[in-house]
Amino acid sequence: EVQLVESGGGLIQPGGSLRLSCAASGFTVSTNYMSWVRQAPGKGLEWVSVIWRDGTTYYAESVKGRFTISRDNSKNMLYLQMNSLRGEDTAMYYCARELQIAKGQGAFDCWGQGALVIVSS
């Protein structure tokens, strides 16, 4: 069964750091385009970052320079390192897989259940 399970969310003070993890099963992370998408409470979806099959990464302007997406092929895991966190980063963070035929265009066919990050003092 294809599945994504996020972990690592929690309450963190402004300026702090947090690393989200996403465990994949039923498919290989390194052969897919993988993204992080977030949703602030009561708000819409916001794309955060993508890592391509070849390892190329892209970020939303709102997180560029603060967040880093990465993967561990040996563990079949996706990560999001979040530094210099701000109140506006408070959200549910989803890891998402693109359709096999997709190439980073935002066709996410598999989503995790989400990890809640709350940035507050």
Added chain:
Amino acid sequence: QSALTQPASVSGSPGQSITISCTGTSSDVGAYDYVSWYQQHSVKAPKLMIYDVTNRPSGVSNRFSGSKSGNTASLTISGLQAEDEADYYCSSYTTSRSVVFGGGTKLTVL
């Protein structure tokens, strides 16, 4: 990158058809045929309903269809059912190699 523009809400009666619009710019919706639509029920993870403007993933009802003209994409749901009541989001690939979502549309089935 500004969010794509969607109506905040739409409604329809069972059996009717509704259309949700998604307006972007020549840097996103108008640049590629890479528009997707997602359905989200309450606090659940989104579900892909349409990709590449018109394509349905396996298992998605053919009551859902997509189209695009210029910088505006549309999702049409025909034969509305109570289970279709949810939030719907469009997304588009952009010339900056990022993805941008719409603000979301709440569909109410009367």
